[in-house]
Amino acid sequence: MKYVIIGGDAAxxxxxxxxxxxxxxxxVTTLEMGDTYSYxxxxxxxxxxxxxxxxxxxxxxxxxxxxxxxGIDARIYHKVTKVDPETKTVYGIALKTNEALQITYDxxxxxxxxxxxxxxxxxxxxxxxHTLKTINDAxxxxxxxxxxxxxxxxxxxxxxxxxxxxxxxxxxxxxxxxRGSQLANTFDPDMASHILDxxxxxxxxxxxxxxxxxxxxxxxVESVETDKNTYETDLVLIAIGVMPNTDFIDHTDMHKGVKxxxxxxxxxxTSIKDIYAAGDCATQYNRLKKRDEFVPLGTHANKQxxxxxxxxxxxxxxxxxxxxxxxxxxxxxxxGRTGLTEHEAKVLNIPYETTSLKATDIAGYYPGxxxxxxxxxxxxxxxxxxxxxxxxxxxxxxxxxxxxxxxYHGMTIHELEDLDLSYAPPFNSVWDPIQQGARRSK
Ligand SMILES: Cc1cc2nc3c(=O)[nH]c(=O)nc-3n(C[C@H](O)[C@H](O)[C@H](O)COP(=O)(O)OP(=O)(O)OC[C@H]3O[C@@H](n4cnc5c(N)ncnc54)[C@H](O)[C@@H]3O)c2cc1C
Numbered sequence: 548m549k550y551v552i553i554g555g556d557a558a559x560x561x562x563x564x565x566x567x568x569x570x571x572x573x574x575v576t577t578l579e580m581g582d583t584y585s586y587x588x589x590x591x592x593x594x595x596x597x598x599x600x601x602x603x604x605x606x607x608x609x610x611x612x613x614x615x616x617x618g619i620d621a622r623i624y625h626k627v628t629k630v631d632p633e634t635k636t637v638y639g640i641a642l643k644t645n646e647a648l649q650i651t652y653d654x655x656x657x658x659x660x661x662x663x664x665x666x667x668x669x670x671x672x673x674x675x676x677h678t679l680k681t682i683n684d685a686x687x688x689x690x691x692x693x694x695x696x697x698x699x700x701x702x703x704x705x706x707x708x709x710x711x712x713x714x715x716x717x718x719x720x721x722x723x724x725x726r727g728s729q730l731a732n733t734f735d736p737d738m739a740s741h742i743l744d745x746x747x748x749x750x751x752x753x754x755x756x757x758x759x760x761x762x763x764x765x766x767x768v769e770s771v772e773t774d775k776n777t778y779e780t781d782l783v784l785i786a787i788g789v790m791p792n793t794d795f796i797d798h799t800d801m802h803k804g805v806k807x808x809x810x811x812x813x814x815x816x817t818s819i820k821d822i823y824a825a826g827d828c829a830t831q832y833n834r835l836k837k838r839d840e841f842v843p844l845g846t847h848a849n850k851q852x853x854x855x856x857x858x859x860x861x862x863x864x865x866x867x868x869x870x871x872x873x874x875x876x877x878x879x880x881x882x883g884r885t886g887l888t889e890h891e892a893k894v895l896n897i898p899y900e901t902t903s904l905k906a907t908d909i910a911g912y913y914p915g916x917x918x919x920x921x922x923x924x925x926x927x928x929x930x931x932x933x934x935x936x937x938x939x940x941x942x943x944x945x946x947x948x949x950x951x952x953x954x955y956h957g958m959t960i961h962e963l964e965d966l967d968l969s970y971a972p973p974f975n976s977v978w979d980p981i982q983q984g985a986r987r988s989k
Pocket of ligand 1: 553554555556557558559578579580581587588589590591592625626627628658659660661679680681706792795825826827828843844845846847848
């Protein structure tokens with residue numbers, strides 16, 4: 548069986564590894580338009596800050612390993628431009644030689660990920676204006692940052708916040724410009740206010756409800772113009788979101804999902820026979836909302852890729868769906884969320900109650916305790932847990948993951964009280980903050 552995979556990162560290579568591990572006869576070709584396979588984009592902010600001293604450490608497996616150890620025909624600088632489902636042929640170009648590429652498949656996986664959105668502003672081509680996606684992007688940011696004093700981060704989402712912290716750690720004067728009314732809009736406004744406080748504590752300027760209109764400069768970027776002001780700057784990072792790389796299938800009948808993703812079912816099959824899709828270019832089924840979404844995260848890409856690979860070789864596996872779990876670090880804080888926010892519950896017309904508290908991450912009397920802000924959402928009638936948000940210096944990941952597990956299993960807020968969670972004073976209060984929140988529910 549001849550398998551072709553487009554995209555050589557998280558989703559694509561998770562699938563490739565399942566195929567070669569489970570089917571000794573498999574003939575696997577992977578086509579990657581860049582020069583690097585299987586690298587951790589999630590680590591890029593920390594490689595730029597120097598926390599991870601060697602960027603190559605982000606590469607999980609170099610392309611030679613895929614070729615020599617696993618027998619995959621893993622190609623670099625091979626860009627796919629068209630797929631013909633009738634003849635089961637992939638077309639493209641070998642970017643280094645300009646040679647045309649034409650390769651047939653029995654089963655095809657599209658794992659082309661997503662790319663940063665760059666709006667149509669004047670000045671995006673200026674030197675010192677960056678987006679962050681690849682190791683090469685990170686190296687260019689490191690170069691620009693050497694000379695820069697003032698840095699503007701456009702976008703206050705996950706990547707914007709992580710990079711604002713990075714630039715702050717590098718001793719830059721950092722400004723975040725955010726079109727919306729809060730940072731991290733996947734949190735409720737009351738919780739997001741703690742993120743704003745943290746930015747202020749660290750001297751990071753935040754401009755909310757401001758829209759960038761252009762980037763100015765002659766050769767290098769010199770200022771950012773918004774609908775309210777102009778800010779001098781030496782470096783700009785545009786981090787306002789990503790869009791799926793799916794243009795090359797536009798001429799086919801393949802069904803698209805939200806935001807131009809490829810619509811997949813829970814076997815990672817597209818609407819065209821023998822073509823699968825996974826990761827940031829595909830939809831993710833949200834088991835709470837019972838609908839498909841676009842939530843481009845590495846955790847989903849790895850799972851979906853693995854499941855796609857298994858289904859491609861005939862081992863039936865179902866993608867069980869996401870519940871909206873995410874975590875990130877911003878300066879001294881960890882920000883964790885899972886499930887629905889109030890806004891999402893309202894959009895879905897779900898009647899809900901909330902319970903919020905200011906807890907401590909470990910026993911209140913134990914040295915080194917840190918504040919932990921907790922917010923839980925649950926269904927007014929059924930009492931089913933709908934979501935939770937956690938912000939603090941420590942203990943956030945643990946609570947986020949306990950709640951994510953509860954959400955996966957459809958537990959009620961009262962059942963949270965019954966969970967047998969670990970306790971000793973250096974690690975927790977006798978009632979975990981989640982249980983403290985649950986006990987305050989109606
Ligand atoms: C700075 C940063 C921080 C992040 N932090 C986190 C985090 O903390 N947690 C988390 O869960 N996620 C995080 N993510 C997101 C995560 O990295 C992505 O969700 C994940 O990489 C998606 O994997 P993928 O394989 O679907 O797509 P990608 O990683 O985008 O890989 C797709 C590959 O396909 C190639 N390709 C595209 N089009 C073509 C074509 N036409 N022909 C050939 N090749 C093509 C691309 O070059 C690319 O290598 C972060 C992302 C960034 C950029």
